[in-house]
Amino acid sequence: MHRFANPAQFLRLANVIQPWALAVTVALLALGLYFALFASPADYQQGETVRIMYVHVPSAWLALFIYTSMAVASGMALVWKHPLADIIAKASSPIGASFTFVCLLTGALWGKPMWGTWWEWDARLTAMLVLFFLYLGHMALLNAFDDATRGQRAAAVLALAGFVNVPIIKFSVDWWNTLHQPASVVKMGGPAIHSSMLLPLMLMAVGFTTFFVWLLLVRVRTELAAAKVRAMRMAQVHEAARPAGGAAEQRGTV
Amino acid sequence: MKQDSPAYRFSGQGLTCVRGERVVFSGLDFELAGGGALVLLGPNGSGKSSLLRLMAGLLRPAAGRMLWNGAPVDEDREAHGQRIHYVGHHDAVKPVLTVAENLLFWGRVHAFDQSVGAERAHRALDAFGLAHLAGMPGKLLSAGQKRRLNLARLLASPGPVWLLDEPTVALDRHSVRVLEALMAEHRAGGGMVVISTHLDVDLPGAEELHMDRFGAPARWAEGMWA
Amino acid sequence: MKQDSPAYRFSGQGLTCVRGERVVFSGLDFELAGGGALVLLGPNGSGKSSLLRLMAGLLRPAAGRMLWNGAPVDEDREAHGQRIHYVGHHDAVKPVLTVAENLLFWGRVHAFDQSVGAERAHRALDAFGLAHLAGMPGKLLSAGQKRRLNLARLLASPGPVWLLDEPTVALDRHSVRVLEALMAEHRAGGGMVVISTHLDVDLPGAEELHMDRFGAPARWAEGMWA
Amino acid sequence: MKSFLEIVHRDLRLALRQGSDSVMVVTFFVLTVVLFPFGLGPEANLLQRVSAGVLWVTALLASMLSLDRLFQADYEDGSLELLSLAPMPLGVVVLAKAAAHWLTTGLPLIVAAPLLAVLLHMDSAGFGALVAAMLLGTPSLSLIGAMGAALVLGARRGGVLLSLLILPLYIPVLIFGVGAVDAAIHGFDPVPQLMVLGGLLLGALPLAPWATAAGLRQALE
Amino acid sequence: MKSFLEIVHRDLRLALRQGSDSVMVVTFFVLTVVLFPFGLGPEANLLQRVSAGVLWVTALLASMLSLDRLFQADYEDGSLELLSLAPMPLGVVVLAKAAAHWLTTGLPLIVAAPLLAVLLHMDSAGFGALVAAMLLGTPSLSLIGAMGAALVLGARRGGVLLSLLILPLYIPVLIFGVGAVDAAIHGFDPVPQLMVLGGLLLGALPLAPWATAAGLRQALE
Amino acid sequence: MADFFHMGGYAFYVWASYAVTALVMVGLVVASLRGRRRTEAQLRLLQEAMPGGRRRRGRDGNEA
């Protein structure tokens, strides 16, 4: 369990993964964009607007995926007090919030031509908005304390409690009857979508995910360095706590 | 103040405390028997308060264990809660409750299976010279009076282990003397006392624990990943 | 630390203090001249803090008056505010501001018509051994360091009257000695010091005021109607 | 159990002595509800349609207003430390404090709600469902809120942060609370919605104190 | 004046360093507005009619929530004592703190309001009046709220129910704020309502700091 | 080509979606890289100030 607890070991692993993740991301996104914008047909119902799907759906999936992995990391952080898990959760939430935001905005941009409205208080849309708030709450809670570990613990509890929202988003289209599209890719009995659209969608989705991996590694590295900065500052203060009079003076205090 | 069973033993082995992201102390052992006393000494930030909180069960040790009569303390936190009296930096005095109400509440919560009579609480107030203030609301107390009210909890309900974090702050000289006498009486009855202080407190036969010996000032980065 | 006019006189006559329907002290007189010092002594609740707050202008006397060079103090509260430096139980250190920012803010607010240079603030920090922590956020300071930062205000902007309520709490011995030296220097420059304490603080030639002489301990119910 | 009652008793006494909290909550509730007719215009028809929603949303906000000080005072003056050391599970302490909170804020709201419903021209068929739904729903609000209050303990902007955290979690109570009242008004059976509210309460009753206790332990470390 | 700016500057710096204060208030604002569609149902028509009222009630709540601790931190760490001893009128200190508060929370609310108006399907004719009314109204809210915050601090020392007197003071701001927006939506001239809001602000500007200062003195006794 | 940019009349919606996505992704990258640069600069400063800090640096494998 604690094999990667040592940052040196983790960083060695990260050093291997990071360049690959970046290369794969660039390749997949380039290929995906080509298919999404040039080499795929317009939908017979939705016309050219269907191209919004290639950014809307991957960001929606990624937002859900990131929250799920954040909840898992938080659970590990709470149970095993694993510092790396805390750091991963902390590094994830801004990325998750960003992609939730992208999903909301592209959804709105799609909704105007398709449904004739930017926004509707539909179950999935609202649940997605709640997810956005959960991300924001997570970030706010992390930064709301003078003591970094205190914020991490509180945020971990929140991440776990908020996880109920993820299945609600996923299944809201089935549980309530809504404006929003039901699942057409990830569902029982295989995808109900033409392969000419499925290909760019999958390219983009995988590309987004590797992008997330790469960015996460960058941010985890930053957090590791920041933890060390905090520790060194603390040590500095601690050192300075001994007065100029010297150690002998201190012991005399008794 | 007589303790029914004077054969208590309270000990800790290889205790490590991590706060924030820093190792405050590590490899600390202590051993206390009924009638014993331990004085925690050391400069600011050396971990005296942290050790007391560890003993109380407010903090968990990152490593090591604490035993009560040989049995691990964290197996039964409630029993441990009933054994100890913790006096920290804050006085836990509610401004709108009277002095007597404040004390009675803590007495009842702490000794929930025994009835803490108003009479016992009154004697506790008397010992600290607060009896004439019994009907006064907490918000009107001075710093030293609040501290004395907080200390009166020690007498309002029984508990063999007293954990006192700088209890003499804000006390006048007379009250310090009263506290010393009460600690002596408590120990004579088989209780034990752990106390942190920067001042001279008279505790005959007490063991001293110099916290700075267990410090780990240079181990900042690794501490987190220990 | 030189005061421009050493001929200050600060006095109180027949001061009575009522707090929470109770007379804390009454008929208290004091008289301080430039270079003088007053040590407030007395048991808990005898009114040391109350007298200091009265002198600062945070409390109003129920009876009696305070004079500055013969003129009533409450005629011009702002001028009085600029003359005094009050150090109470709380340290007024903002956790997110750096040590230097904390000090500079108070210096500027206190001496609003004079420019308090960063240099003067730096010297104040230096006097209390905090200069190398100038860029550190307040939240990382230990209790003793916070207290020293609070005391550094005394030097960051001029003010002839220092009102210090138990300033040695949380200070280690070295810092107490630094404070003693600074008080001596301040008095040599014509300033005055009023200090409350339960401990021994070295203040040569200081007058002692035993607060319990003015107390009215039994009169807390009737006090209000006196 | 004796300790539980002791804590409830103390908290009630504190609330009564320092006044304000429950009075403020009810005042806020009344004020906001009274205000709505100003915003909507006095048409009885329109008011009637929004009445259930307005009452519930306002009740939600009102109970949230008083939450951020739930543990704060005890935390700051050191009482919480001592309570966590008391010889009883911390979950019981939490439950006692949540119960006291509900008694001082939830209960007055329930008493006030039917009166305000009249002001909003709510169909009297909905009154029973309203009271029943609030009886089942407001304890959940107190319990969930306690969890949020424990999480933000010691945070710098507790009040706002707290609302950010718990409002998303309040949404189910809101939906089914409004649903029950609307069902009753339109002549349907409100029992299914009430059952869901009861289920939420039954779920919150063990889970929230547990999570709250965990949050408090972290705060005291 | 120099001290005034010094305090505003410090408070802004504190707000910025402690991170996302304004973000949090805005999030709360958005979140509460989001609650209403849940309570009322998603019909655009209905939402549109309540939008002005909902926005104002929520803005009031957001400012109230963030204000109630306006002096708390300074009171607890002893800064308030020192500020009250500073060589300047306490009213100026109050004004400076209220100004800093408004800059960090009131202003972001005004920026967010039109966006939320879109969410609630408000008629775009009302947008101008909404922003104007909030520009005039939110400073009054900050000033009145500061008074309440001071009284709450002082209440620990006695006059508890005083804080209750504050709530009704918000009502005029709300009524005229909603009135201005509704007038604009229905094609009337919102200027008279805006004038009243301006008048309220002019009245609050000298009176509230004075009363607040008195409350703070009481708290510090 | 013009057809392509026209997107069957939905140019604004389609291109705005892609623009938003690109903007957010680039923003994330920039913010993350800048954060890393800043923190590592701080760390270097502190390590230079603290004797013994440098020795440890290599072992933690911080530079990458």
Ligand code: HEM
């Ligand atoms: C702000 C508005 C919107 C939001 C918040 C939103 C949110 C989401 C979410 C969270 C998913 C992923 C669901 C899952 O993984 O099961 C999704 C998928 C999808 N959305 Fe949206 N959406 C919005 C608007 C739209 C619009 C206007 C359309 C098209 C008319 C649309 C079409 C789709 C499609 C086709 C999928 C893929 C479904 C699947 O294959 O599983 N969305 N959306």
Ligand SMILES: Nc1ncnc2c1ncn2[C@@H]1O[C@H](COP(=O)(O)OP(=O)(O)OP(=O)(O)O)[C@@H](O)[C@H]1O
């Ligand atoms: N709540 C906390 N969170 C994180 N770290 C803390 C916390 N409280 C104290 N520390 C750190 O733990 C270390 C030990 O602190 P502790 O309070 O135990 O010292 P102490 O010996 O009691 O000092 P003092 O004489 O000042 O009371 C300090 O370096 C401090 O920085």
Ligand SMILES: Nc1ncnc2c1ncn2[C@@H]1O[C@H](COP(=O)(O)OP(=O)(O)OP(=O)(O)O)[C@@H](O)[C@H]1O
């Ligand atoms: N805020 C207050 N409101 C009302 N009465 C108070 C208040 N604070 C203190 N008192 C009362 O005033 C009296 C004097 O208190 P004061 O704090 O001045 O004493 P002190 O001499 O400083 O004591 P200590 O040594 O404990 O600090 C006390 O008896 C107390 O009951």
Ligand SMILES: [Mg+2]
């Ligand atoms: Mg300590």
Ligand SMILES: [Mg+2]
């Ligand atoms: Mg005192």
